[in-house]
Structures are given as structure tokens and as C-alpha cells.
Amino acid sequence: MDFRIEHDSMGEVKVPADRYWGAQTQRSKDNFKIGEGIEVMPREITHAFGLLKKAAAISNNKLRPEKMTDEKLAAICTACDEVADGKLDEHFPLVVWQTGSGTQSNMNANEVIANRANEIAGKKLCHPNDDINMSQSSNDTFPTAMHIAAVSSVKNRVLPAIDGLVATMKRLEEENEGVIKSGRTHLQDATPIAFSQEISGWRASLEKDRQLIETSLEPLSELALGGTAVGTGLNTPKGFDTEVAAALTEITGTKYLTADNKFHALTSKDEIVFAHGALKALAADLMKIANDVRWLASGPRLGLGEITIPENEPGSSIMPGKVNPTQCEAVTMVAVQVMGNDAAIGFAASQGNFELNVFMPVTIYNFVQSARLLGDAMNSFNANCVSGIKANRDKMHHNLHNSLMLVTALNPYIGYENAAKTAKKAFAENISLKEACVKLGFLSAEEFDKVFKPEEMV
Numbered sequence: 390m391d392f393r394i395e396h397d398s399m400g401e402v403k404v405p406a407d408r409y410w411g412a413q414t415q416r417s418k419d420n421f422k423i424g425e426g427i428e429v430m431p432r433e434i435t436h437a438f439g440l441l442k443k444a445a446a447i448s449n450n451k452l453r454p455e456k457m458t459d460e461k462l463a464a465i466c467t468a469c470d471e472v473a474d475g476k477l478d479e480h481f482p483l484v485v486w487q488t489g490s491g492t493q494s495n496m497n498a499n500e501v502i503a504n505r506a507n508e509i510a511g512k513k514l515c516h517p518n519d520d521i522n523m524s525q526s527s528n529d530t531f532p533t534a535m536h537i538a539a540v541s542s543v544k545n546r547v548l549p550a551i552d553g554l555v556a557t558m559k560r561l562e563e564e565n566e567g568v569i570k571s572g573r574t575h576l577q578d579a580t581p582i583a584f585s586q587e588i589s590g591w592r593a594s595l596e597k598d599r600q601l602i603e604t605s606l607e608p609l610s611e612l613a614l615g616g617t618a619v620g621t622g623l624n625t626p627k628g629f630d631t632e633v634a635a636a637l638t639e640i641t642g643t644k645y646l647t648a649d650n651k652f653h654a655l656t657s658k659d660e661i662v663f664a665h666g667a668l669k670a671l672a673a674d675l676m677k678i679a680n681d682v683r684w685l686a687s688g689p690r691l692g693l694g695e696i697t698i699p700e701n702e703p704g705s706s707i708m709p710g711k712v713n714p715t716q717c718e719a720v721t722m723v724a725v726q727v728m729g730n731d732a733a734i735g736f737a738a739s740q741g742n743f744e745l746n747v748f749m750p751v752t753i754y755n756f757v758q759s760a761r762l763l764g765d766a767m768n769s770f771n772a773n774c775v776s777g778i779k780a781n782r783d784k785m786h787h788n789l790h791n792s793l794m795l796v797t798a799l800n801p802y803i804g805y806e807n808a809a810k811t812a813k814k815a816f817a818e819n820i821s822l823k824e825a826c827v828k829l830g831f832l833s834a835e836e837f838d839k840v841f842k843p844e845e846m847v
Contacts, residue, residue, distance in 0.1 A: 409480045409508075411500035411517060417493035423486035430494050430750065431757045433538035435481045438498035439472030440640055441533050441614060441633070442521055448632035449523050457523060461515055464506035477501060485754045489740075489747030491531030495522070498530075524625040526617040528655055528745055533614040535753045539664060540609050540643060542757045543602060546764030547668070551599045554771045558592040561585075561778060569844050570695060570785035571792045578792045581846045584780055591678045598671040605664035610644055612637070616651030619744040656746050658738035661756060665734050668759050672727035675767070679721050682774065683714035694784050699777035716774035723766040730755035795843050796822050802840050803831040 392403040397412035404415045446465045449457035471477050480501045487493050499517035506515045515521060522530075565584040572582035615630025617623050622630070630647040637645045648654035688694035704713035733755045737748035746752075789795075796812040803811070803826070815825035823837050832840070 409477065409501040409504040410482070410497055411504065413493060413496040413517075414483065414500050417483050417487055417497070421484055421487045421493075424484050428485045428754070430481065430483050430485055430491075430497075431538065431754055432475065432478055432481075433542050433757045434491075434494065434534050434753060435478060435498070436473045436475060437534040437537035437541070438495070438530070439469045439474075439502075440537055440637060441530060442498055442502055443469035443473070444633045444636035444640060445523065445525055445530075445614070446521075447636045448629055449626075451632060452626040452629055453523070457520070460510070461506070461520055464510040464514060465502060465521065467509050468502045468505035471505065472498065472502060477505065485750045487750060489749060489751075490527050490745060491534075491749050492527035494750070495525075495527035495530045524617075524629050525614065528618050529613045529616040529651070531749050532654060532658075532746075533612045535658075535661065535749060535756075536609045536612055537637070537641075537645075538753055539661060539756050539760075540606055541641075542760035542764075543606060543664070543668075544643070546760050547602060547671070547767075548599060550764040550767035550771070551595050551602075551671070554767050554775065555592055555595050555599075557771050557776050558588050558595070561775070562588045562592065565780050568780050568782055568785060569789060569847055570780075571789045571794070578794045580794055580797050581789060581792075581843050583847045584785065586847065587681075591674075591681070594674040594678065595671070598667065598674055601667040601670055602664070605660075605667040608660040609664055611646050611648040611654065611660070613648055613651060613654035615647055616655050620650075620652035620655050622651065652744065656741035656744055658734075658741070658746055658749070658752055661752055662734055662738045665731055665756055665759060668756075668763060669727055669731040671763060672724040672759075675720050675763070675770075676724035679717040679724075679770065682778070683717040686714055693788070695781050695788065697779045697781060698774050701773055714774075716770050720766050720770050723762045726762060727759045730759045789843055793822065795841070795846070798841055798843070798846055799826065799832070799837075802836075807831050 391406035393406045394401050395404045395412040395415065396402065397416075399412075399416075402412040402415045404411060443466050446457060446462050446469070450459065450462045481494075481497055483494050483497050496517065499521040502521045503515040503517040506521075507513050562585040565588065568584040569581050570584050570587070572579040572587075612630075612634055614633045615622055615625055617625055630651075634645045634647045637643075682696070682698065685693055685696045686698045689697075698714060698716075700712040701715060703711070704715070705711040734752050737752045738746070740746060740748045793812045793816055796808045796815075799808045799811065799822075807829070811822060811826045811829060811831065814820070814829060815822050818825070823834065823841065826832050826837055827834050
């Protein structure tokens, strides 16, 4: 491998000749071989750095044109666009498990953008610290990148996946209108419910989760950029923070604002905690929905068997013909991972000491993993399971008319205690509710038929 010599304030470092990164990136790569090649800084962060560095350069050009010249701005913006578009991902090798401030990832961005900008300009025009990092600090750029990455991952992955799943459930509601089945509470038989009503509960849960997630995006739109090292804004020109927020809004199409209190923005991660809490709520509902689906599809002969789901692959290496609810299992495993991520984020956010939180890489690593997994799991669940759900109407009808809880319909006519006696006799003697009620003398057969209409109980 060919190398070139780069230098920083600590001296010279050998860097692969075909990479845009510089000395500080190489030092981090050499010093933090933890999860190397696997747990690299999320690409959402890499791309966010491209966006924020472009916004910073545009703002510096407005406020410090003598330092951020038009020539520099043009080269930097082109390089930043390539970073934001993922074209330079291979030049961002650093792992999550580095400094807790994300300083080395900020410098990775500075070095890559500077070297690529110089290549574009055809001369040594830009310096990583003096130009790409102008008016900034790792302490305000990394939390800004976190918010940009969190917002984009939710908007691009989670919300569209929710919408797709909700649309499928709306279709299923329409297709199953009027299909009556037994409800269940405590895993025991309960009063009747329309299958469309049951599905509507799933749909409404997802719609509510969407509302909660959207609410959580508003605090994430506030950016730390402009606070520099400790929140005072040292070395930033007046108005830089608002200019950067406006530039990012223009670049991304998402409304961003500067944080009112930069001391809070640097040390507190409560916005991330709040937003991930909404993702955890979604995970909890997906766990419930996936479990409902696999319970309803259990069998095919010895379970509930009230619905069928697509048969996607063989389910056993020893039992021929077995098919398992694998999509449901994937969703529930994702839900568990998201819940674990939420715990990690909560612990990490509690570690803001004095003027800086130093658990930022692990925080955003867990956040974007949750967003990725939830989006992918919902898309897979939708395409490979939910879209193919079919009601087993015969089984639903059979189960409904064998449910002892239909006796609830008799409460207004024979009273709660007599209805309970009827249900217990029917169960003990393995006879119908009608036979039990008539045997006990509570109603005649004709009276029973007149008031006992399960389909009207929903």
C-alpha cells in the first residue's frame, strides 16, 4: 500500500495515499480498534456532517467573506455535497467507540472535505481546521450532526414505513367488515368483536405512534451549532448560529432553528431521549401487533387458526411441511433491540458532566439503529406478512359460537349471577349455553333464541 505523510499538532503520520482523511483521522483509526469495520460511525452522521459543513461554509462566506472566500466556498460546497450524498463513505472509517465528544469524527469530516476541496480546486486552498471547521468546535458540530441524523432517519425510514403498514391495515379493515369473531382478554375468551375492529386497534396504535414521533421531531430541529467549545460561542461571528440554521433549512427542506441555550444544547441530550422514547412506544406496539398476528395464525390445526399468513420459507430442518410466523419473530426481536437501545440512550444522556456530554457517539449509534431496524422491520412485516393476512371465517364462526362468554348477552335478562351459573354449567357438562340456560329454567328455548344474537354484540 502506498502512503503519504500528513501532519497535525502532534507531528507526522502515515496515511494511505488513496484516502482523503488526514493525520487526526489516522490516529483515531490506529488508537481505537474497537468494533473495527463493523461498528463504524453511522453513515447518517457522516452525511449529516456534509450538510452542516456546507451550511457553515455558506454562513461564514456571508459573515467572514475575507476568510471564507467565494473560491473556497465553491470547492467546499462541492466536496460537502459528495459527503452528504454518500459518495465519499469509504473515506470515513472511524468506529463508534472513540472519544465521547465525537471529536475525531468531526476532524474526519474536516480532513476529507479539505483534501477533496483542494483536489477540486487543483491547489492547496483549504485547511481542515482554519476553513472547514471555521466558527465551529467538535462540541457543537457533533450534537448538531446527531439532530440532523435523527431527524432524517425518522423522516426517511420510520414514518414512510408506518404509513405503508397503516395503508395495508385500512385495506384489511375494509375487506373484513362484518366478520365477527370472539374477542380475548387475559388470553381467555371474551365478548365478540368484529375482525375489522381488531385490525383498527392495530392501525390506530400505529397512527398514534406516528403522532408521538412527529411531536418529538420539533425539539430535534434545534441545533447546538454556534456554541463552539463550551456554549459561549467563542470564535464565532455574530449571527452565525441563526445563519447556519437558515442555511440548513434551505439545503435540506427541513425547518431547523438555533438552540436558545447553547449550554443546554452541548451537555443535555434530552431531545434525543424524548424522540427515542417515541420510537420505543412504536416498538412496544409492534411487539403487541406481531404477537397478536402469530397467536391468531397459530396452528394450523392445534392453535387458534383464525387467520392465515403467507408461507414464506420452510420452518424446520426436521419437521417436513412446518411453516413458522418468521416475520412476526423478526419484528419482536427488533422491538427488543429498540427497547435495549432506549436503555442505553437513557444511561448515556445522564452522563452530561459540566459543559459537555461525552457519550454522544453511542447515543446516536443506538438511535439510528433503532430507526433503521424499525423502518426495515415494518416494511418487511408489511410486504411479507400483513399484506397477505386472510381471515379463516369458518374457524372464527366456530370459535365465536363455542365461546362461553356469549353468555354476557343474557345479563340484562337473567342477571349476572344466573348468567355465570349458565356458563359454568355449560362448561362443566360440555353443553351449549342454550341447553344450560333452559335446563336451569332461566329462559325457554324460544326466549333464548330471541335475545341471544352474538352478531349484534359488537
